Amino acid sequence: MEEQKLGAPPSQEVRQWAMFCHFAAFAGMIIPFGNLLGPLLVWQLKKDLDPFVDAQGKEALNFQITVSLAMLVSMLLMLVVIGFVLIGIIGLGALVLMIIAGIKANEGQAYRYPFTWRVIK
Structure with missing residues (x-):
């Protein structure tokens, strides 16, 4: 591994790998809870590679935890119909934000998701 100079952009x-942390959430389209397991796995395997990967992995995982909780609440709200609308809005918003985050990470810019509960520090 190449040593990075202070202030130098990430290699x-x-x-x-930072981008993969964000895009690993698409595993949720294939396996149950893949949106949580994908970023968790990539982050755990590569967090020691660089502080940038560590930070983006935590951010991606925190966002997926937040999205999962929002989806759970939306499912409960399906009993009063509004949950059907909320699930669509949350899903579309999460998709757009994950793509933006992956692109920004690949450009070497640290991305912070809006409306995210940061459980993992």
Whole structure:
């Protein structure tokens, strides 16, 4: 591993792993709870590679925890119909924000999701 100078942009490898932390949430489209397991796995495997990967992995995981909780609340609200609308809005919002985060991470910019409960510090 190449040593990074203070203030220098992250290397291409570091940026790609940070991007994968965000995009790993798409595993939720294939396996149950994949949106949580994907970022958790990538972050745990690569967090020691660089502080940038560590920070973006935590951010991605915190966002997916927040999205999962919001989806759970929306499912409960399906009993009073509003949950059907909320699930669509949350799903679309999460999709857009994950793509933006992945692109920003690949550009070497630290991305912070809005409306995120940061459980993992």
